[in-house]
Amino acid sequence: MPPARRGRTDIDLSDPVSNRPDDRLPSIEDVQALHELMDVGVLMCMGDGTPYHANSAACALVVGQAAGDYLSALLALLPAEALASARRTGRWYGEVTLDDARVVQVHAYHHGSNGRGQFMVVFIDVTETHAREQEQQRRHEESQQTLARLAGAQEQLLQAEKMASIGQLAAGVAHEINNPIGYVHSNLGTLQEYLHGLFAVIEAYERALRAPDPRALQAEIDDMRSRFDLDFIRSDLPQLMAESREGIERVTEIVRNLKDFSYSDRDESWRLADLHAGLDSTISIIWNELKYKVTLEKDYGALPLVQCLPSELNQVFMNILLNASHAIAERGRVTVATGVRDDQVWISIEDTGVGIPEDVQQRIFDPFYTTKPVGKGTGLGLSISYRIVRKHGGNIEVSSSPGNGACFRITLPIRQPDKSLA
Incomplete structure (x- = not known):
């Protein structure tokens, strides 16, 4: 005899002998007893959809129905298309919500053809699971809202720090502009x-030209030439114009540097930028903060154009340069150096200031941490600088020891693999 196939007995239904009752096969009572042991509800229906059996777990879903009506009540829980779909494809899955808000998952299965065979419908109470999923969804949405608020707060802190820095530099920039404007004025x-x-001398000459005897006004003209010192005017006027032009060009340069420093696309698009130009414009903007006690040295290497957000990197340069200046008590040196290594560029800003203790170095990039007196610093400058550098896929490190100055080294990738250019 061939081996039994899955889902079948090894009884030959065409053989009258094999169709005789076999003590090894379960009776309907045995199957119903197994159904009663199940934690899920089971409803059995004839091939035409008429229900004929349900276990206790299924009947518990329709408690309160009149005696004998529980089978119809269970069948009424199914959507109209459930049994028809199960008849066509062999199975149907769905979910229903009861009047008492319980959520039940329903699986309907069909076996047989030509109106014969039967349906088995399984009811699984997933109310608690559904509630947990809804709670998880609610918490996820709350987390997303919290993250959105944090992102907004972070952006506000970034703008607040930038505005604080601009406010701090406003007097210096005004002073730098007032100097050339002053001598131009x-x-x-x-x-x-x-x-x-x-004009007075010219008018005298005009009167002399109209007079019958021009020589009569020669004495007056000579007196005016001497009084207004035309020879000095002739020599001083070109120098005066050159100084004025130089002053206007200085103001133009400051305004251009300020524009370069604060450059920001509204969509924060990434572009190729010259970091040396960014460093120079930043130094120019904060020069009034540096020039009285800092000797600035530049050791620029040959840098390629770097894909970045220029205004944000300029803010990093400004924060570190200002910190270097503040670390110098009376007179010192700040050295700005750049270079390339593999597919990265580096920028180092080193000062000869008081240095940074080791325990402070561990917290120097923490938000709101500052060693400055109250009211002198927000504690956000280096924290925001660190965030900006990490946003660019780079790194920022500090090396220092008390009394020996500090060196901040920034490394940045030349290209952003996941960013497109504007």
């Missing part, structure tokens, strides 16, 4: 006096 006053004298 003074030169314009002198130029006005020169023009007054020149």
